[in-house]
Amino acid sequence: MNFNTILGKKDFLEYLRGKKASFVLSCSVTNTAQIEGISQAGIPGKMYLTPTLDAEFLAIKEVRSLDNIATTTKGIPTPALITRAVHELKPFSSLEFLNLGLEVLPKFEHFKIYDFNIIASENIKTGANIDAMDVFQKGVEFGQNYKSSNEYTILAETIPAGTTTAMATALALGYDCKEFFSSSFKTNPKTIKDEVLNTALENIKPHMDIFERLSYVSDNMIVFNAGFILGLQATKHKLILAGGTQMAAVLLTVNSILKTMGGEIDSSKLALCTTKWLFEDENSDIKALLELLDFKINAYSSQFDFLTSKSKVLKLYDKGEAKEGVGAGAALIYASINGVKKEDIVNKVEELLGE
Amino acid sequence: MNFNTILGKKDFLEYLRGKKASFVLSCSVTNTAQIEGISQAGIPGKMYLTPTLDAEFLAIKEVRSLDNIATTTKGIPTPALITRAVHELKPFSSLEFLNLGLEVLPKFEHFKIYDFNIIASENIKTGANIDAMDVFQKGVEFGQNYKSSNEYTILAETIPAGTTTAMATALALGYDCKEFFSSSFKTNPKTIKDEVLNTALENIKPHMDIFERLSYVSDNMIVFNAGFILGLQATKHKLILAGGTQMAAVLLTVNSILKTMGGEIDSSKLALCTTKWLFEDENSDIKALLELLDFKINAYSSQFDFLTSKSKVLKLYDKGEAKEGVGAGAALIYASINGVKKEDIVNKVEELLGE
Numbered sequence: 001m002n003f004n005t006i007l008g009k010k011d012f013l014e015y016l017r018g019k020k021a022s023f024v025l026s027c028s029v030t031n032t033a034q035i036e037g038i039s040q041a042g043i044p045g046k047m048y049l050t051p052t053l054d055a056e057f058l059a060i061k062e063v064r065s066l067d068n069i070a071t072t073t074k075g076i077p078t079p080a081l082i083t084r085a086v087h088e089l090k091p092f093s094s095l096e097f098l099n100l101g102l103e104v105l106p107k108f109e110h111f112k113i114y115d116f117n118i119i120a121s122e123n124i125k126t127g128a129n130i131d132a133m134d135v136f137q138k139g140v141e142f143g144q145n146y147k148s149s150n151e152y153t154i155l156a157e158t159i160p161a162g163t164t165t166a167m168a169t170a171l172a173l174g175y176d177c178k179e180f181f182s183s184s185f186k187t188n189p190k191t192i193k194d195e196v197l198n199t200a201l202e203n204i205k206p207h208m209d210i211f212e213r214l215s216y217v218s219d220n221m222i223v224f225n226a227g228f229i230l231g232l233q234a235t236k237h238k239l240i241l242a243g244g245t246q247m248a249a250v251l252l253t254v255n256s257i258l259k260t261m262g263g264e265i266d267s268s269k270l271a272l273c274t275t276k277w278l279f280e281d282e283n284s285d286i287k288a289l290l291e292l293l294d295f296k297i298n299a300y301s302s303q304f305d306f307l308t309s310k311s312k313v314l315k316l317y318d319k320g321e322a323k324e325g326v327g328a329g330a331a332l333i334y335a336s337i338n339g340v341k342k343e344d345i346v347n348k349v350e351e352l353l354g355e
Numbered sequence: 356m357n358f359n360t361i362l363g364k365k366d367f368l369e370y371l372r373g374k375k376a377s378f379v380l381s382c383s384v385t386n387t388a389q390i391e392g393i394s395q396a397g398i399p400g401k402m403y404l405t406p407t408l409d410a411e412f413l414a415i416k417e418v419r420s421l422d423n424i425a426t427t428t429k430g431i432p433t434p435a436l437i438t439r440a441v442h443e444l445k446p447f448s449s450l451e452f453l454n455l456g457l458e459v460l461p462k463f464e465h466f467k468i469y470d471f472n473i474i475a476s477e478n479i480k481t482g483a484n485i486d487a488m489d490v491f492q493k494g495v496e497f498g499q500n501y502k503s504s505n506e507y508t509i510l511a512e513t514i515p516a517g518t519t520t521a522m523a524t525a526l527a528l529g530y531d532c533k534e535f536f537s538s539s540f541k542t543n544p545k546t547i548k549d550e551v552l553n554t555a556l557e558n559i560k561p562h563m564d565i566f567e568r569l570s571y572v573s574d575n576m577i578v579f580n581a582g583f584i585l586g587l588q589a590t591k592h593k594l595i596l597a598g599g600t601q602m603a604a605v606l607l608t609v610n611s612i613l614k615t616m617g618g619e620i621d622s623s624k625l626a627l628c629t630t631k632w633l634f635e636d637e638n639s640d641i642k643a644l645l646e647l648l649d650f651k652i653n654a655y656s657s658q659f660d661f662l663t664s665k666s667k668v669l670k671l672y673d674k675g676e677a678k679e680g681v682g683a684g685a686a687l688i689y690a691s692i693n694g695v696k697k698e699d700i701v702n703k704v705e706e707l708l709g710e
Contacts, residue, residue, distance in 0.1 A: 060369045091373025109623070110370035201549045340694075
């Protein structure tokens with residue numbers, strides 16, 4: 001099992017081969033997820049629980065805040081299964097959680113949950129109502145003071161409807177990228193999503209600065225992590241952004257802030273890692289999105305798939321359902337640079353699924 | 356391969372998943388082991404060598420103080436084989452040794468052997484003659500000053516006849532637990548052991564305080580490690596007590612000291628880990644023993660067995676022989692939270708055994 005280089009050189013990942021990794025999961029809720037049919041990542045009516053359940057399952061292989069693990073409406077299990085499988089086969093050396101506006105705290109002991117006094121953001125159709133400057137500053141501070149005993153950190157996300165807020169963010173910041181975005185649906189729900197986006201973007205006025213725009217249409221995961229990335233520039237720590245188009249939106253936000261404020265970034269300490277499914281997705285273009293950046297970025301996709309699995313629900317991943325989330329792509333790439341066999345991951349995911 | 360939760364929540368071990376561990380082996384001799392038929396853990400007449408040989412084999416895969424590795428009278432190899440196998444497959448990041456009254460020092464270089472000027476304790480039938488307050492204080496000091504580059508330490512033991520002194524300790528401290536104790540025999544040698552216990556406990560008088568009682572019937576492993584646990588409370592370090600009923604006796608001793616002295620313990624930094632064989636043993640009840648404590652304790656058992664092994668002597672473990680020692684259970688659990696496969700351990704143990 002190996003990885004593909006989307007952009008940049010493979011040297012970054014080759015350098016990290018065999019090194020220990022910290023894993024940090026950004027957990028956030030946007031009430032945009034309450035819009036019927038906007039997201040597949042959770043239980044209808046209980047989308048706000050998805051990040052809580054993902055955090056629980058990843059940490060303790062148990063969902064304590066609900067009876068069953070979050071599945072999509074078509075019964076596709078959360079990509080947290082994949083990340084957990086990797087964590088069992090080749091454990092990350094630490095698992096930590098960022099509370100970027102959870103409705104329900106994960107029910108576990110010992111694991112660190114960083115709290116920033118951030119509340120769930122509102123539906124972007126009527127305005128997310130994020131204090132974007134404040135959330136961004138909190139991210140910067142967290143990055144500046146970030147301590148880890150490892151050389152790199154995998155930064156992942158779980159936020160239902162996050163692809164919608166990501167797309168709204170990039171569009172509100174003026175990027176010409178409407179066609180480059182994915183959702184976790186196989187058939188991008190153009191009608192619902194387009195309607196949400198159009199309504200949300202109507203709130204954006206030409207005179208607004210970056211942070212005002214983010215306040216209306218973004219989410220706390222994007223705004224905080226844009227700050228985190230910039231704050232971390234004060235250190236030598238290396239960061240893997242674990243995700244697809246949502247992490248691309250984080251980078252586009254960083255890019256806009258740098259352009260406005262005239263700052264610079266050493267992006268050689270940074271990379272984006274995603275799944276094969278997201279990279280090969282016909283309804284989005286991660287490479288094109290990253291090429292909108294004014295700085296160079298290393299980006300990679302995993303080579304893992306469920307081709308050899310007998311599980312019908314897992315094979316839906318290969319058909320383009322779910323695609324990415326909870327750092328699945330980066331976890332698979334981490335597995336590949338740490339000698340884990342593909343078959344062992346397939347077997348472990350099946351075992352976790354109870355198949 | 357996974358672990359079972361005996362008491363508490365699995366969160367403690369899940370938190371430690373992927374983290375590096377220090378391994379510390381408490382090596383001690385009680386001359387109680389000289390009583391014929393009292394212990395199976397070594398060579399008759401040379402029981403005092405067992406901890407020395409276990410230490411050597413664990414550290415260097417060689418027994419330099421004797422021609423052959425310590426086997427029980429029925430030819431069951433020491434559980435040090437299991438711990439060594441795990442150490443080869445997923446090495447502990449350090450191996451250190453506590454000399455808690457060895458007759459013969461292990462013959463190896465570089466490895467740290469902490470010396471506390473403690474001598475082997477005597478046969479409890481006539482009184483162990485331990486300066487219990489002094490040994491306890493040495494443990495406390497060691498705990499208070501304990502330094503490790505890791506977040507947790509696995510504390511194991513090797514002391515032949517240790518289940519007898521453990522049982523005597525708990526009974527002398529007034530716990531109603533006679534039926535909860537195991538020995539390393541399959542058929543608990545009730546006659547010999549009962550006779551030893553009865554004789555030993557006759558020396559305990561109602562007016563005696565805890566330390567006087569320990570002086571008569573305990574062993575240095577128990578007394579020192581009770582101090583170690585309490586001294587370590589001054590730090591944030593996490594500790595896994597690697598063993599079955601003997602480590603339970605250490606905890607019961609801690610419990611009695613706390614009750615008498617009015618102290619408190621943060622037991623969330625502490626857990627006991629043992630083997631499946633000990634947990635499932637019909638002649639002892641580790642869970643019931645731990646439920647005698649006035650504080651809560653996390654306790655876990657490994658899921659490992661030799662079901663798939665072709666070795667007849669190893670299969671004796673599955674039949675309830677030997678069961679635990681030299682931290683075998685904790686080592687197996689450490690393997691399970693670090694991605695080691697069961698089959699790899701079976702194969703490695705067979706290889707070490709020369710089968």
